[in-house]
Amino acid sequence: MGNVMLLSNKVDIILEKAMYEEELTSDEIKYLLLLSEKDDIAKMFRVARFLRYKYFKNKIFYYGFLYFSTFCRNNCNFCLYRKSNQIVQRYRKDKKEILEISEQLIASGVHLIDFTMGEDPYYLLNDENLEELMNLFKEIKTKFNIPLMVSPGVVSEKILDNFKIAGVNWYACYQETHNKKLYQKLRINQSFNERMEKKFYAKKIGLLIEEGILVGVGETVDDIINSFENMKILDADQVRVMSFIPQRNTPMENWISPQRIWELKIIAVMRLLFPDRLIPASLDVDGFSGLKDRLAAGANVITSIIPPRKGLKGVSNSELDIDDGKRSTDFITPFLMKHNLCPANKEEYEAWLLKRKRPGDF
Ligand SMILES: C[S@@+](CC[C@H](N)C(=O)[O-])C[C@H]1O[C@@H](n2cnc3c(N)ncnc32)[C@H](O)[C@@H]1O
Numbered sequence: 567m568g569n570v571m572l573l574s575n576k577v578d579i580i581l582e583k584a585m586y587e588e589e590l591t592s593d594e595i596k597y598l599l600l601l602s603e604k605d606d607i608a609k610m611f612r613v614a615r616f617l618r619y620k621y622f623k624n625k626i627f628y629y630g631f632l633y634f635s636t637f638c639r640n641n642c643n644f645c646l647y648r649k650s651n652q653i654v655q656r657y658r659k660d661k662k663e664i665l666e667i668s669e670q671l672i673a674s675g676v677h678l679i680d681f682t683m684g685e686d687p688y689y690l691l692n693d694e695n696l697e698e699l700m701n702l703f704k705e706i707k708t709k710f711n712i713p714l715m716v717s718p719g720v721v722s723e724k725i726l727d728n729f730k731i732a733g734v735n736w737y738a739c740y741q742e743t744h745n746k747k748l749y750q751k752l753r754i755n756q757s758f759n760e761r762m763e764k765k766f767y768a769k770k771i772g773l774l775i776e777e778g779i780l781v782g783v784g785e786t787v788d789d790i791i792n793s794f795e796n797m798k799i800l801d802a803d804q805v806r807v808m809s810f811i812p813q814r815n816t817p818m819e820n821w822i823s824p825q826r827i828w829e830l831k832i833i834a835v836m837r838l839l840f841p842d843r844l845i846p847a848s849l850d851v852d853g854f855s856g857l858k859d860r861l862a863a864g865a866n867v868i869t870s871i872i873p874p875r876k877g878l879k880g881v882s883n884s885e886l887d888i889d890d891g892k893r894s895t896d897f898i899t900p901f902l903m904k905h906n907l908c909p910a911n912k913e914e915y916e917a918w919l920l921k922r923k924r925p926g927d928f
Pocket residue numbers: 644645646682683684685717718719720738739740742778779780808809810811812813881882
């Protein structure tokens with residue numbers, strides 16, 4: 567009888583299905599995304615944490631972030647580093663600095679380094695420079711045996727092949743939205759299909775894929791559901807959502823950043839739909855203070871760990887918490903412990919990667 571009472575509530579019925587990993591209909595997903603009662607949202611977060619625990623126990627992964635070139639040939643309307651932004655100070659880290667920062671990140675206990683760049687012609691249009699970059703990745707792999715992610719934007723199949731040969735594990739490339747019209751407003755003059763196709767190609771050659779969406783940029787609830795469907799088709803290994811942070815001197819500088827509950831509900835629904843995948847809590851959106859809520863919503867990777875005082879930038883909140891060391895593992899680990907979570911060890915992260923390997927991958 568008690569059970570029947572409990573399940574007379576629509577949210578409970580849907581969450582019970584999610585808990586048993588039964589497929590949810592689009593209407594049910596929409597219902598969850600639109601929840602507005604505090605208690606209902608809290609229930610959804612509890613189920614998200616239950617599923618995270620089922621697959622990952624209380625272990626959290628750490629990703630170091632190295633934005634090694636902030637030069638870019640594109641003009642995304644939301645991004646500080648868009649080509650037309652003349653007032654932003656850009657940098658391109660040299661080999662020695664990249665090695666030194668990588669070493670520091672690894673010593674601090676990150677499980678992976680995410681090498682990110684703008685679509686920098688220095689690398690993308692010059693074979694010699696590109697080869698040097700590949701050699702650097704090989705060197706880091708051989709020296710430190712650490713999983714690597716690249717976030718280079720849209721690159722040729724040949725470059726993706728070379729990343730794979732250099733030992734890179736992940737290709738991160740976020741579509742931002744899977745609504746083509748909205749995409750054209752955000753990533754102006756960039757092909758929607760090409761960006762998607764590169765991810766399918768990377769998947770085919772055995773790279774793991776991270777897909778992501780940006781919210782607070784004019785999307786609808788149906789757009790989010792559409793993105794979930796696309797993430798499923800792509801069989802993305804890591805899925806993310808980030809709230810848009812308006813950037814000075816860009817076409818979207820006067821937009822208002824969305825209420826964070828929207829991102830948090832999306833994180834939770836992602837956990838329900840992709841229970842065994844990696845879902846980031848990015849320090850880049852709200853810094854250290856935004857971590858607690860994102861972990862409570864079901865995230866299991868802390869991204870954008872950045873060493874202090876190296877002149878490095880983040881992406882969305884490009885300076886927040888960096889130079890006072892609040893994006894370092896030393897600062898984060900005690901916080902995790904206080905909340906009954908803890909960093910995974912290297913073997914646990916690598917075991918997860920192995921599970922995602924497909925037959926034929928090398
Ligand atoms: C800066 S890019 C770096 C990689 C590569 N240039 C690319 O565009 O794929 C990485 C991601 O940062 C996110 N991003 C950029 N500007 C942002 C902003 N203002 N607020 C939130 N996220 C942002 C976008 O999701 C973008 O895909």
